[in-house]
Amino acid sequence: xxxxxxxxxxxxxxxxxxxxxxxxxxxxxxxxxxxxxxxxxxxxxxxxxxxxxxxxxxxxxxxxxxxxxxxxxxxxxxxxxxxxxxxxxxxxxxxxxxxxxxxxxxxxxxxxxxxxxxxxxxxxxxxxxxxxxxxxxxxxxxxxxxxxxxxxxxxxxxxxxxxxxxxxxxxxxxxxxxxxxxxxxxxxxxxxxxxxxxxxxxxxxxxxxxxxxxxxxxxxxxxxxxxxxxxxxxxxxxxxxxxxxxxxxxxxxxxxxxxxxxxxxxxxxxxxxxxxxxxxxxxxxxxxxxxxxxxxx
Amino acid sequence: xxxxxxxxxxxxxxxxxxxxxxxxxxxxxxxxxxxxxxxxxxxxxxxxxxxxxxxxxxxxxxxxxxxxxxxxxxxxxxxxxxxxxxxxxxxxxxxxxxxxxxxxxxxxxxxxxxxxxxxxxxxxxxxxxxxxxxxxxxxxxxxxxxxxxxxxxxxxxxxxxxxxxxxxxxxxxxxxxxxxxxxxxxxxxxxxxxxxxxxxxxxxxxxxxxxxxxxxxxxxxxxxxxxxxxxxxxxxxxxxxxxxxxxxxxxxxx
Amino acid sequence: xxxxxxxxxxxxxxxxxxxxxxxxxxxxxxxxxxxxxxxxxxxxxxxxxxxxxxxxxxxxxxxxxxxxxxxxxxxxxxxxxxxxxxxxxxxxxxxxxxxxxxxxxxxxxxxxxxxxxxxxxxxxxxxxxxxxxxxxxxxxxxxxxxxxxxxxxxxxxxxxxxxxxxxxxxxxxxxxxxxxxxxxxxxxxxxxxxxxxxxxxxxxxxxxxxxxxxxxxxxxxxxxxxxxxxxxxxxxxxxxxxxxxxxxxxxxxxxxxxxxxxxxxxxxxxxxxxxxxxxxxxxxxxxxxxxxxxxxxxxxxxxxxxxxxxxxxxxxxxxxxxxxxxxxxxxxxxxxxxxxxxxxxxx
Numbered sequence: 001x002x003x004x005x006x007x008x009x010x011x012x013x014x015x016x017x018x019x020x021x022x023x024x025x026x027x028x029x030x031x032x033x034x035x036x037x038x039x040x041x042x043x044x045x046x047x048x049x050x051x052x053x054x055x056x057x058x059x060x061x062x063x064x065x066x067x068x069x070x071x072x073x074x075x076x077x078x079x080x081x082x083x084x085x086x087x088x089x090x091x092x093x094x095x096x097x098x099x100x101x102x103x104x105x106x107x108x109x110x111x112x113x114x115x116x117x118x119x120x121x122x123x124x125x126x127x128x129x130x131x132x133x134x135x136x137x138x139x140x141x142x143x144x145x146x147x148x149x150x151x152x153x154x155x156x157x158x159x160x161x162x163x164x165x166x167x168x169x170x171x172x173x174x175x176x177x178x179x180x181x182x183x184x185x186x187x188x189x190x191x192x193x194x195x196x197x198x199x200x201x202x203x204x205x206x207x208x209x210x211x212x213x214x215x216x217x218x219x220x221x222x223x224x225x226x227x228x229x230x231x232x233x234x235x236x237x238x239x240x241x242x243x244x245x246x247x248x249x250x251x252x253x254x255x256x257x258x259x260x261x262x263x264x265x266x267x268x269x270x271x272x273x274x275x276x277x278x279x280x281x282x283x284x285x286x287x288x289x290x291x292x293x294x295x296x297x
Numbered sequence: 298x299x300x301x302x303x304x305x306x307x308x309x310x311x312x313x314x315x316x317x318x319x320x321x322x323x324x325x326x327x328x329x330x331x332x333x334x335x336x337x338x339x340x341x342x343x344x345x346x347x348x349x350x351x352x353x354x355x356x357x358x359x360x361x362x363x364x365x366x367x368x369x370x371x372x373x374x375x376x377x378x379x380x381x382x383x384x385x386x387x388x389x390x391x392x393x394x395x396x397x398x399x400x401x402x403x404x405x406x407x408x409x410x411x412x413x414x415x416x417x418x419x420x421x422x423x424x425x426x427x428x429x430x431x432x433x434x435x436x437x438x439x440x441x442x443x444x445x446x447x448x449x450x451x452x453x454x455x456x457x458x459x460x461x462x463x464x465x466x467x468x469x470x471x472x473x474x475x476x477x478x479x480x481x482x483x484x485x486x487x488x489x490x491x492x493x494x495x496x497x498x499x500x501x502x503x504x505x506x507x508x509x510x511x512x513x514x515x516x517x518x519x520x521x522x523x524x525x526x527x528x529x530x531x532x533x534x535x536x537x538x539x540x541x542x543x544x545x546x547x548x549x550x551x
Numbered sequence: 552x553x554x555x556x557x558x559x560x561x562x563x564x565x566x567x568x569x570x571x572x573x574x575x576x577x578x579x580x581x582x583x584x585x586x587x588x589x590x591x592x593x594x595x596x597x598x599x600x601x602x603x604x605x606x607x608x609x610x611x612x613x614x615x616x617x618x619x620x621x622x623x624x625x626x627x628x629x630x631x632x633x634x635x636x637x638x639x640x641x642x643x644x645x646x647x648x649x650x651x652x653x654x655x656x657x658x659x660x661x662x663x664x665x666x667x668x669x670x671x672x673x674x675x676x677x678x679x680x681x682x683x684x685x686x687x688x689x690x691x692x693x694x695x696x697x698x699x700x701x702x703x704x705x706x707x708x709x710x711x712x713x714x715x716x717x718x719x720x721x722x723x724x725x726x727x728x729x730x731x732x733x734x735x736x737x738x739x740x741x742x743x744x745x746x747x748x749x750x751x752x753x754x755x756x757x758x759x760x761x762x763x764x765x766x767x768x769x770x771x772x773x774x775x776x777x778x779x780x781x782x783x784x785x786x787x788x789x790x791x792x793x794x795x796x797x798x799x800x801x802x803x804x805x806x807x808x809x810x811x812x813x814x815x816x817x818x819x820x821x822x823x824x825x826x827x828x829x830x831x832x833x834x835x836x837x838x839x840x841x842x843x844x845x846x847x848x849x850x851x852x853x854x855x856x857x858x859x860x861x862x863x864x865x866x867x868x869x870x871x872x873x874x875x876x877x878x879x880x881x882x883x884x885x886x887x888x889x890x891x892x893x894x895x896x897x898x
Contacts, residue, residue, distance in 0.1 A: 036682075037682050037685075037686065085865060085869075088869045089868070089869060092872060094681045094682060095603075095607075095609050095681065095815075096868050096872055098609065098681075098682055098685060099807065099811055099864065099868045100864075100865050100868045100869060102804065102807070102864075103861045103862075103864040103865035103868065104861070104865060105861075106801075106804060106857060106860075106861035106864075107858060107861035107862060107865065109857075110854040110855070110857040110858040110861060111854070111858055112854075113853055113854030113857075114852050114853070114854040114855050114858060117853075118853055118854070219854075227689075227693075230686070231690075234686075267697070267700060267701040268697055268698075268701055270693065270697050271693065271694045271697040271698070274690035274691070274693050274694050274697075275690075275694065277686070277687065277690050278675075278676065278687055278690050278691065281676065281679055281683055281686075281687050282675050282676065285679065285683060
């Protein structure tokens with residue numbers, strides 16, 4: 001691999017890692033509070049790309065307005081999914097909640113097929129983002145710079161919210177101890193809604209940038225990135241926002257680099273993440289930045 | 298003479314030392330008590346003896362065998378059975394099934410003969426059923442054999458847990474707060490019951506209990522734990538008058 | 552008493568066989584295909600029920616085990632000529648090129664290979680609980696699919712295998728389905744079955760009662776993947792075509808839907824729900840395609856069928872978590888009351 005292609009792969013890995021990281025945050029925040037894998041998160045992410053598409057092509061909204069609308073609608077969708085599919089099962093066995101999550105995921109996916117149609121649509125990309133720039137002889141599409149930068153900004157805002165605001169403090173309290181938080185007068189339901197909303201908005205930011213990089217939209221695009229982002233969250237230590245980001249970058253980078261250096265195994269691309277997942281679950285189920293919690297007998 | 302002995306047993310969880318350097322002994326056929334205020338580490342001791350936790354250091358000798366690194370099911374097979382502080386019955390199953398399941402470890406039929414219901418297997422199953430019914434009869438639960446285990450009143454559930462533990466053919470029984478939630482009358486009955494079970498099944502018993510009346514009434518020897526440390530031991534008379542115990546245990550509670 | 556009950560059971564099975572034979576000779580090709588599918592889904596539902604229902608382990612890897620069974624049996628029933636015409640992109644591995652065995656032994660081999668691989672896959676992840684186990688099994692199922700897509704000389708990769716002889720008939724599907732039901736009842740009644748249920752009810756207590764958790768959980772996975780492999784083989788020889796895309800998570804979803812609807816843990820509930828769901832899935836197919844009303848045609852909407860089914864799954868889990876039967880069964884005793892009234896009316 002020449003130094004040029006290496007930098008190209010590096011920028012691709014960074015971009016893909018950013019996207020995984022943004023989606024992974026939603027999984028990890030929800031798991032932190034409800035100990036629940038929000039299976040529908042990948043689908044929520046998918047919806048955001050379609051909102052931008054329809055915003056631009058049907059309602060003729062300016063591109064950036066469509067994006068704001070997409071972030072808001074996706075956040076709202078996250079809140080609705082929690083109310084409809086998870087809240088009624090708050091005190092049920094975890095398996096029931098997971099089945100409901102799987103149901104919700106298929107429901108959204110198939111509703112998308114019904115409403116948007118199964119034919120691929122093309123994500124609207126302003127010309128500016130199609131530019132390729134040359135850095136010391138290495139040609140890199142401008143989105144590869146744009147994506148990590150926006151991701152960084154989104155992360156800083158999110159971490160500020162979680163660590164410095166009153167709401168963030170309540171979120172951390174609920175994730176530490178649900179019951180005590182309730183007794184302290186925190187409205188757990190509101191906090192859960194805010195968590196789903198914030199996580200979904202992060203996914204929407206990821207969705208918009210996913211569209212910029214991979215503009216072919218079909219209702220199934222959420223599934224794989226969703227699963228992989230979940231894996232990223234587990235790798236980093238589920239429940240831990242910084243862990244999700246770390247896991248996302250690690251996974252994105254690993255995928256791109258393995259394919260780049262071993263072209264023979266390209267067909268196995270979708271298996272890497274799962275192999276990594278199973279390895280982590282077996283050897284360090286708490287993830288890279290997580291803490292071990294044993295069962296009380 | 299000694300059936301169970303722990304040598305300098307220590308359990309740490311991260312920075313917290315739950316049990317520290319504990320050495321206790323249970324004589325064959327004896328009934329020994331383990332008391333101490335909440336959080337003293339009593340259940341942790343049980344969990345180490347039964348293999349749920351692996352001790353950080355020290356060892357456990359049971360019946361001349363070091364069991365301190367064995368899996369829980371192997372320890373049960375070696376002859377230690379237990380009950381749980383917060384009753385853990387097989388909730389959705391019948392009273393009889395709860396007891397029959399505890400015989401599974403002694404069943405030497407393989408999977409295929411069990412599913413094919415070969416004559417050999419059927420005979421063994423019939424033996425297990427008979428034995429389980431006898432056990433239920435002995436603890437006075439025979440009439441409830443087909444009821445769902447959780448439909449029993451609390452006190453009866455505790456007895457069912459003991460019957461289930463007995464079904465594993467133990468040499469030693471660990472009882473974790475058997476009198477919890479019982480009224481004074483039931484507690485008195487329980488004392489007689491524990492002695493009776495010991496004699497009938499030729500057992501050694503180690504029990505955790507908060508009801509002082511029960512502990513003083515049945516235990517021949519008592520160990521007192523506080524903050525994971527052994528602060529006293531001796532017969533009921535000695536323990537009742539030990540100022541350290543009164544300060545640490547009774548002083549805290551009253 | 553026991554003999555009499557067994558006699559009635561035997562009679563009931565005979566009646567079922569009679570009904571199936573009549574249906575088999577009077578129904579059209581399409582209906583028979585649906586009936587076959589129903590039989591296969593009974594086997595698949597029950598196989599997942601051993602893991603999820605009896606033992607309380609949440610597995611989402613069923614499609615993977617089915618794929619193993621389907622591919623194994625297909626590669627074994629194909630003639631050398633069939634293999635040659637399928638593997639045109641890259642020839643099949645030489646040791647498989649000329650192997651051909653009968654349908655039943657091939658099915659059995661499919662089940663056995665699925666069981667062995669199922670056990671090997673499950674062994675390292677059995678200590679995981681709840682959703683972690685679910686996601687790990689899902690991961691393995693995806694890995695199997697990716698491997699099958701890429702091992703061109705073994706599975707023909709993404710091209711799949713076409714033109715399989717359609718060996719699957721009512722005799723095989725329902726015959727094996729009935730055997731599976733009987734096996735499941737016998738399993739649950741046995742000491743091993745009870746040990747599995749003890750694990751479901753309380754893992755810590757089960758272990759304290761001397762039950763080897765690892766061995767018994769592994770047993771559940773082995774049984775489950777064995778029957779999943781058999782079901783996969785039957786499916787392959789009913790469709791006549793298999794490819795890796797068939798064994799996506801959606802297939803696991805369908806089987807899960809059956810088990811949840813029937814009542815997680817119930818044998819008869821799962822069997823009844825398998826028939827109902829299969830018929831509904833087929834019957835509602837019109838929603839996705841073109842509806843021809845004779846005087847006019849309505850363009851169907853793709854995806855609507857799955858919208859209904861995912862809604863159904865969510866409704867059941869939210870409003871009637873125990874499904875059709877909970878963990879109860881339709882037994883001779885419960886049927887006895889019903890039939891008793893019936894007899895009185897006749898007399």
